[in-house]
Amino acid sequence: MDNILEIKGLEVDIAMKAGILHAVRGVSFCIASGETLCLVGESGSGKSLTALSILGLLPPNASRRTNVATFVGQDIAHLSERQMQDLRGRSIGMIFQDPMMAFNPTMTVGRQLEEVYLRHIKRDKKAARAKAVELLSRVGMTEPEGRMTQFPHQLSGGLRQRAMIAMALMCEPKLLIADEPTTALDVTMQAQVLSLLKSVQASFGVSILFITHDLGVVAAIADRVAVMKAGRVVEIGDVYQVLKSPRDDYTRALIAAVPKAKPLIASQARSVIGSVGHV
Known part of the structure; x- marks a missing residue:
């Protein structure tokens, strides 16, 4: 390989x-x-x-x-x-050790995922939101649409880690x-x-x-x-x-x-x- x-x-x-x-x-x-x-x-x-x-x-x-x-x-x-x-x-995507520290506490989880996509893929916000919801679902988040509107402190440690993994995958890194x-x-x-x-x-x-x-x-x-x-x-x-x-x-x-x-x-x-x- x-x-x-x-x-x-x-x-x-x-x-x-x-x-x-x-x-x-x-x-x-x-x-x-x-x-x-x-x-x-x-x-x-x-x-x-x-x-x-x-x-x-x-x-x-x-x-x-x-x-x-x-x-x-x-x-x-x-x-x-x-x-x-x-x-x-x-x-290259990064999954940080402490997602509570890595996420911006003043922004919703969904907005932070969308921000990564919009910065690199240059698509519209509708496409970014759809990608974020899809990935939150794929990493095992229940009710991904609802999770998009939540702030990091509203998620458990395990859910924050899943959201961090979803964010790292937003642009399908190698x-x-x-x-x-x-x-x-x-x-x-x-x-x-x-x-x-x-x-x-x-x-x-x-x-x-x-x-x-x-x-x-x-x-x-x-x-x-x-x-x-x-x-x-x-x-x-x-x-x-x-x-x-x-x-x-x-x-x-x-x-x-x-x-x-x-x-x-x-x-x-x-x-x-x-x-x-x-x-």
Whole structure:
């Protein structure tokens, strides 16, 4: 399969009062068309910064360098901010970790979904509304017409996450970046969100970069997994190989740290999703 995203030698430095923090150091990976790659590691390992650097959403005190950064063959390392704005939401969708913080609390959910469509597709508002209602329905929202008029705070955490996924899909992107989308959810809701993402992937043929610290989630959704430690990728490979026969001491330590009850999450996710194949 052709690679939809290729990153080589990614470096992210953050200017601090005490000096330069080398937050991401020499990270390299690729994602094939239709594939799910999980970035896994403990908090502070550089997972989210890696994802944000791809979209050019780093904080002002951070700088990015990379040897290669291509998306569908296009060099994205040297795009202007205007060019990146055209890419974000249109070709690359982002599912943020906390949808309550990502949504604008002063705007209805429907208006925010429509805004993405109108910015990139250049159709009329009627078409944008129809697309939003369709996607809210497809991600399992009951009464999608009514949900369009609600504000983010009127939705439960699980419904907000579904609305966030719908917004990321408004322009049918080729790549979804999901930054710990199941972290704040209970086990049952985690399994439902994972099932939804697998269904979305099958329907839209989208590739997914999935960021998590949860190895149960990795087992349920990943095709391949990249393990990050202190800003570096220490191991990358097929999910079955990495989880069953890890080569790096840090990967082995992560697996050993999983509570004994943790496999139930992967088991429940698989029961909702169906057969995951190689896991």
